[in-house]
Amino acid sequence: MKKLVLLATVLLAFSCKKESQESFGNQTPVATEEKELTPEELGKVIFEGKGNCISCHQIDSKTIGPSLVEIAKIYKEKNGNMVTxxxxxxxxxxxxxxxxxxxxxxALTKNFTDKELQGLEAYINSNLK
Ligand code: HEC
Structure with a gap:
């Protein structure tokens, strides 16, 4: 009987360990402030922030403006340049x-830097899977 209890304890400890390791693996690293954003991340920040593009553009459904998927698709097909x-x-x-x-x-985007505009382009294109 004692052996059985011991075995159960060991098994339990083992399964707990596995679980905690798994959830650790799923954790996304906390972004530090010094971390340089990728163009795509920068674009997303502007898109949802100071550009306020999100008020007219949703990712995959048309609202006031075309969806980002549609914009990305047409720019790819026609080899367009979003920055210009x-x-x-x-x-x-x-x-x-x-x-x-x-x-x-x-009038707003004209004053954005090339880096910001390239970020917006990268973010919009990233929605085309
Ligand atoms: C007031 C609503 C509104 C806001 C805000 C808005 N858009 Fe648009 N956007 C539209 C509409 C409507 C169209 C479709 C007309 C067109 O194609 O130019 C469009 C089209 C576009 C296109 C495709 C242009 C083309 O070649 O036809 C891009 C790229 C775009 N928007 C990017 C942005 C970005 C980036 C922002 C934020 C800085 C933004 N939009 C903010 C309404 C908006």
């Missing part, structure tokens, strides 16, 4: 009839 579009230097290729709604934002 956001600088106001190239014409809309996704939904030109609705361009007036997007146009006002170019």
């Amino acid at each position: 579009f956001l600088k106001g230097e190239s014409d809309p290729i996704v939904d030109p009839e609705q361009f007036v709604l997007m146009q006002a934002n170019l």
Whole structure:
């Protein structure tokens, strides 16, 4: 009987250990402030933050503006350049009839740095799986 209890204890300890190791493995590392963001991460921050693009663009459904998946798809197909579009230097290729709604934002994005615009482009493209 004692042996059985011992065995049960050992098994229990073993299974607990395994579980805690597993959940540790799933933990995402906490981002430190000094950590340099990838272009895609920077783009996401701007998209949801100071760019406020998220108010008109959802990832995969059309709202006021086309979805990010659609934008990424069309830019890929037509080999477009989002950076020059956001600088106001190239014409809309996704939904030109609705361009007036997007146009006002170019006043904002024109003042973004190349790094920020490349980030936005990388983030939008990252939604095309
Ligand atoms: C007021 C709503 C609104 C906001 C805010 C907005 N957009 Fe748009 N956007 C639109 C609409 C509508 C279109 C479709 C018209 C078009 O294709 O130009 C569009 C189109 C686009 C396109 C495709 C342009 C093309 O070639 O046709 C890109 C890229 C884009 N938006 C990026 C952004 C980014 C980046 C931001 C944030 C800085 C942003 N949008 C903020 C409404 C918005």
